[in-house]
Amino acid sequence: MVILLLLLAFLPGTRGSAQVLDPSDDGRPMPGDPDYDASQDRRAGPQEQRESQPDTFGIFQYNASNPNLEKSWRDSLLDGLQRYEPDRKVAFDYGTIGQRGGAAYRLRYEPTLRTGTEIGFRQFDLYQVDGERLNYYRLERPFTYLGHVRESQQEDSWTTAKFSRNFADGVNLLLDYTRISQQGTQDQYPNQNLRNTHVATGLSVRPPGSRYRGFFSFAANTYEQLQNGGIDPASFLTEENPEVQNLQSLTSQLDQTRLRYSFREVMATQYLQFGGRTDTLSGEAKRAFTLQHQLKVDSRNYRVSSEQTVGDTALFFQRFPQLYVDPRGVRNQIQHNIISNDFSLSTFRQGRSGDRETVQKDVLEVGLNHIYHRVRQDGDSTINNLLLHGKIGLRPSDRLNLLVDGQFNVVGQTGDYRVSGTGELDLGKAGKLELKALNQLYAPDLVQQTFRLNGNTLWQNDFNKTLELRLEGAYTLPVVKIRAGLAYSILTNYIYFDELGQPEQATGPNSIIQLTGERDLAFGKFRLQNRVLLQQADQDVFRLPQLYGEHSLYYSGKWFKVLNVNLGVDVRYASGFKPYYYNTITQQFQLQDEQEKGFQYQLDPFFSMRVTRFRFFVKYLQLNSQWDQRNPLILMADHPYPDAAVRMGATWRLLD
Structure with a gap:
């Protein structure tokens, strides 16, 4: 079966099906769009009456770290609308505890970029919003994006809202909100629920003709969760209980374990630019010089508390006796305050890409970053990091783009460094070549060195630094819509958590090699999208599937001349492996x-539709559980994904 799917993924076919829609368009198919019909062009039909003041300017995204580098904001027409889950929207899926917004890890290994001292809790990085990753918008008309998904119960939902508009004197306001709620009982396991809230607001000040630019943001991420430590395997799909009729009837390993993470960040990034005026004869921008200062004040609070019960003692703490430090319960709380001051000087030449994006034809930057850390955990300690950083980039045309950046710690974790480079070469019809390289040396995380429960030190380690090297490349051939990638990582002195839940440092190097393939096929009005991952990793320290595939087979057409629809099924599967356990x-x-899982798969039939700027979908999760209930999807040990359920969602895009 696996071989058949792999062959199917790369069969020769006609042109790819993925189509994207600029959110600033008027919603009408254009020549070249598979939905365009010259004989029934909607410009003179009823559609015209519902559209007014079409915005032909476009919407472009940039962030405060480099406002001179823009990307077009493109909202998918319909492809992938039904995969709203954060762990499914990314390029390669994450493995989770089976709950939307829960702890998640990458099923495809990728490096974690380090910058100075870090605590080491990364299970929610997938959902995090902060000032550096906050996208600002360059636009001419107010922009609003709304989305909501209702799951099995009203208490289970995903909601998002984005808003941006211009004010006088080059001022732009941005609001970004996301809420993930899993408070119901029908699709939740016992003693498990959550509510994640992500709010960010930004203000960009770019007065016309002025040398000054400022970007000010506030971001708040709050995670409030009741976690159950997983389901007791003895109560799940046994000979005595071959089918699960009620998830709440199962036995959890923990009863009253509550987690609350709170992140609050204020960031101000300011630029003063000299030069860069446009030459009146050539029309090209002259070289510019920029002074930059970024101030970031970040408050992070981590708290986990568990009130012990008889069930906890019998299940979880028998498995991890070293964590049983108090019969009343356990508690871990860390407060981490950060003040960062970053100064840099850069020079560049600005231009525009063929898509009207603002780009840098070249860039040279050097800077100094001081980071002050104050960590409170049964005591008070301060740490200072001083980092030198810089980057150099070259973009002589839209076809070639090179960028190298690096950093070096001179105070605090002295000797840590990171050097990375990216390159893109567009050969037109001959394809596109992408190359990446990363080399970094970093100190262990705080919780890898020291971890405390109820004031007791569970471990005190003196680990060596970890050295990581990663080389990655990908080639895209647009004629047949195929993309193939190869990546190789080698880590020396890698730190991981063993079967007892304690940190260990591997001796010698550990390697990971990865092959990826993507292919989009079209057969008339039918589409087949494929993505396959093959990876080989040292199982002594990494637990990742060797084979992971994602496929989407659907019909794409137009009904009643105005209704774009997709109707099909999403498939994903993983080869057998021993997944990580989330402690x-x-x-x-x-x-x-x-717990070792064999080959497993998931089938999700779906229907999606679009009328102008309104989109709607409905899908049926885990159809396969109707005939294969004894083989649930498990990407995190003791955390099976819930059984079959219906999901309905809608998005609206407004430009007024």
Whole structure:
């Protein structure tokens, strides 16, 4: 079956099906769009009456770290609308505890970029919003984007809202909100629920003709969760209980374990630019010089508390006796305050790409970043990091883009460094070549060195620094819509959490090699989208599937001349492996040898539709559980994904 799917993914076919729609358009198919019909062009039909003041300017995204580098904001027409889940929207899926907004890790290994001292809790990085990743918009008309998904119960939902508009004197306001709620009982396991809230607001000040530009943002991320440590395997799909009729009837490993993470960040990034005026004869921008200062004040609070019960003692703490430090319960709380001051000087030449995006034809930057850390955990300690950083880039045309950046710690974790480079070469019809390289040396995280429960030190380590090298490349051939990638990582002195939930440092190098393939096929009005990952990793320290595939087969057409529809099924599968276990008390992904999954898969039929700027979808999760209930999807040990359920969602895009 696996071989058949792999062959199917790369069969020769006609042109790819993925189509994107600029959110600033008027919603009408254009020549070249598969939905365009010259004989029934809607410009003179009823559609015209519902559209007014079409915006032909476009919407472009940029962030405060480099406002001279823009990308077009493109909202998919319909492809992938039904995959609203954060762990499914990314390029390669994440493995989760089976709950929307829960702890998640990458199923495809990728490096974590380090910058100075870090605590080491990363299970929610997938959902995080902060000032550096906050996207600002360059636009001419107010822009609003709304989305809502209702799951099995009203208490289970996903909601998002984005708003941006211009004011006088080059001022732009941005609002970004996302809420993930899993408070119901029908699709939740016992003693498990959550509410994640992400709010960000930004203000960009770019007065016309002025040398000054300022970007000010506030971001708040709050995670409030009841975590159950997983389901007791003895109560799940046994000979005595071959089918699960009620998830709440199962036995959890923890009863009253609550987590609350709170992140609050204020960031101000300001630029003063000299030069860069446009030459009146050539029309090209002259070289510009920029002074930059970025101030960031960040408050992070981590708290986990568990009130112990008889069930906890019998299940979880028998498995991890070293965590049983108090019969009344356990508690871990860390407060981490950060003040960062970054100064840099850069020079560049500005231009425009063929898509009207603002780009830098070349850039040279050097800077100094001081980071002050104050960590409170049964005591008070301060840490200072001083980093030198810089980058150099070259973009002589839209076809070639090169960028190298690096940083070096001179105070605090002295000797840590990171050097990375990216390159893109567009050969037109001959394809596109992408190359990446990363080399970094970094000190262990705080919780890898020291971890405390109820004031007791569970471990005190003196680990060596980890050295990581990653080389990655990809080639895209647009004629047949195929993309193939190869990546190789080697880590020396890698730190992981073993079967007992304690950190260990591997001796010698550990390697990971990865192959990826993507192919979009079209057969008339039918589409087949494919993505396959093959990876080989040292199982002593990494627990990742060797084969992971995602496929989408659907009909794409137009009904009643105005209704774009997709009707099909999403498929994903993973080869057998021993998945990570998420330890609720240590808040880490660790190795485990008790549960090994064989080949597993998931089928999700869906229907999606679009009328002008309104989109709607409905899908049926895990149809396969109707005939294969004894083989649930498990990407995190002891955390099976819930069984079959219906999801309905809609998005609106407004430009007024």
